[in-house]
Amino acid sequence: MKEFPKLLIANRNGEIFDVPFIRAAGMKGGEIFPLEVSDLAELHPDSELFMLPDRRPVGCDAGGKEAVRVLSDPFGSGSDCFPVAAFAAPGFSVSHNTAYEETKAAGQLPLFSYAAAAFYKGKFYAASFRVDSERRQELSGMNVDAVEENVRKYREYFPRNRLVRHLESCALKYGCPAAKNFFLERYEGPLPSSPECNARCIGCITHQPGNRCSVTQPRINFVPSPEEIAEVAVSHIKNARDPVVSFGQGCEGEPLMAGETLVKAVALVRKSTSKGVINMNTNASRPDILDRLFEAGLDSIRVSLNSVRKEYYDRYYLPSGYSFGDVMSSIRLAKKNGKFVSVNYLTFPGFTDSRGEFGALRDFVRDTDIDMVQWRNLNYDPAAYWRTMKLKVRSQDMRGMKETVHDIHAEFPCLMKGYFNPSRGRMKRHGDKVKRLEARG
């Protein structure tokens, strides 16, 4: 029999073992799929492996015909064993979640994405594929000593800037790649600015009412002044090659809730420099504020969506004081103003690649003419997401994540594919590619 990807399990101490006689499997919406080598990408050094407590591993028989529930150590010790999941590195999109069964004691898993993991020909793999080759957030490229050195330097440059102080703890305490890139003066600089939000996403990483599960970092608790924001933005734009600066970071609420301040800040930045991209990661709930930001000089927006269908959007974002219609109006307004529009498409295997969502995405891209889809894994407990969102998709209606990404970009060749907010240089390179495609007709 041809060698197949092996199931990985963990013991109570978190030690990981491959099981040579059980095939690795993936899960999508509770459906079990035998993993093929073509589903896998070698585990990137920045990925992490997790053991999942209060759950039992599920694999397949060697032929991939039957699901195999692993109730205890398959090597016969009788002790418990646990599923292993991979938290894929930035730039990789997850095709299958880890296959497991919850026990009665199972609580909600923390806010990470849980890719199926496997062992094959002596190496670790994850059910994933690369959607962006940029090394913007690769830890190997982040020299921590240089970060600390610049944190000290910036204390002298900006002694009274509260936003720089905030980014110091983001970089040094929480290890935020965006904050580290600010102090390394490269790629995308973060401009967190808003403690408030008008959405109540079930997967919000800074606000989990009733401690549904733990948040990954606290929210910024002040609104920086336009001058503090502009100081950080202009410094990054002047120091970084092909720079991007972005509102709407993982350590804040919705930037549009600080609209007045941001309009003044963007105007100050553009008064000082025309270089770089000023971007906003946003829930796009306030087209009126965006209109003024575009006038002030905002260049691009990245709109966060778990689905392009209202019913599923509402179940995840639980919008308060705005509607899915406002989000669509913001996207159209941005295109009318000639701005670059990306979708931060929070993907979930089994749902995102369902025939229903795929069809709706095609209509959405055709209708809005957006510029880019950023295929980003939704960080949420797989079984809980399926339950909470009341999702129902038959396995025969699951097209495959890889196929879905391929087919969307094949049908819309002008649509950029990626994971990170593009710089001016990258937008231009894509623009040139589009021109060549159009010239070829």
Ligand code: SF4
């Ligand atoms: S839009 Fe962002 S900050 Fe607001 S609830 Fe959702 S994830 Fe949290």
